[in-house]
Amino acid sequence: MSKDLLTVRDLSVRVEEKNILKSLNLSVKPGETHVLMGPNGAGKSTLGNTLMGNPHYEVIGGSVEFQGQNLLDLPVNERAKAGIFMSFQNPLEVPGISLANFIRNALEQRTGKRIRLWDFRKEIAKALEVLNMDPSYADRDLNVGFSGGEKKKAEILQLLMLKPSLAILDETDSGLDVDAVRTVSRGIEEYQKDKDSALIIITHNMGILSSLKVDKTHVIVKGSIVADGDASLVEEINRDGFARFETKE
Numbered sequence: 001m002s003k004d005l006l007t008v009r010d011l012s013v014r015v016e017e018k019n020i021l022k023s024l025n026l027s028v029k030p031g032e033t034h035v036l037m038g039p040n041g042a043g044k045s046t047l048g049n050t051l052m053g054n055p056h057y058e059v060i061g062g063s064v065e066f067q068g069q070n071l072l073d074l075p076v077n078e079r080a081k082a083g084i085f086m087s088f089q090n091p092l093e094v095p096g097i098s099l100a101n102f103i104r105n106a107l108e109q110r111t112g113k114r115i116r117l118w119d120f121r122k123e124i125a126k127a128l129e130v131l132n133m134d135p136s137y138a139d140r141d142l143n144v145g146f147s148g149g150e151k152k153k154a155e156i157l158q159l160l161m162l163k164p165s166l167a168i169l170d171e172t173d174s175g176l177d178v179d180a181v182r183t184v185s186r187g188i189e190e191y192q193k194d195k196d197s198a199l200i201i202i203t204h205n206m207g208i209l210s211s212l213k214v215d216k217t218h219v220i221v222k223g224s225i226v227a228d229g230d231a232s233l234v235e236e237i238n239r240d241g242f243a244r245f246e247t248k249e
Contacts (some may be wrong), residue, residue, distance in 0.1 A: 011062035085167030149180035156187035173208035
């Protein structure tokens with residue numbers, strides 16, 4: 001049995017005096033893909049933001065271990081360096097820095113080493129090919145003038161280049177057309193090939209999950225996980241919705 005990559009125990013979190021997560025428990029092993037589903041306002045995104053150290057989210061109870069260390073003690077930049085990546089529903093626009101330079105800087109910060117431009121260009125060209133993206137895309141300012149689909153593709157490009165130990169994808173498929181969902185799914189499939197890395201997909205849409213290997217599915221309602229299952233739970237929710245879980249407390 002491999003050790004847990006991430007262990008969340010009795011995690012309780014509040015935002016602006018409102019309790020959002022209530023004694024939440026979650027264990028993720030290397031190589032696993034977990035899907036976190038639930039109705040709007042259930043607390044799905046709160047978990048991702050708390051793991052990344054967003055200061056708006058106040059931990060009022062419980063613990064989080066990542067690779068054997070206390071994650072809650074680490075400042076935000078150290079969490080990214082430790083190997084946690086999160087895609088956001090609305091990524092920031094950063095004029096004046098290209099997507100490629102942003103990724104290269106992030107890689108150098110994570111590894112603590114300078115990366116030769118030639119080697120970096122070869123790697124990013126491969127990742128762009130996986131995502132069927134034009135090479136010129138990497139030289140555009142980060143997210144500036146990008147469509148919703150382009151922003152999501154840019155985040156998946158970062159995922160493939162940074163190779164984090166744990167990736168948290170928050171509503172990565174929201175607002176995407178069918179072709180963009182297919183492209184994003186292809187990038188996630190590529191990431192899943194790394195058996196030392198794990199993935200938490202936060203979603204209430206099924207589109208992105210159809211082509212992905214899912215190990216465990218968790219249903220979160222009113223800040224607590226009320227059901228766990230395998231990929232068949234995704235199919236059940238797709239068919240029947242969340243009604244039967246919302247009666248559980």
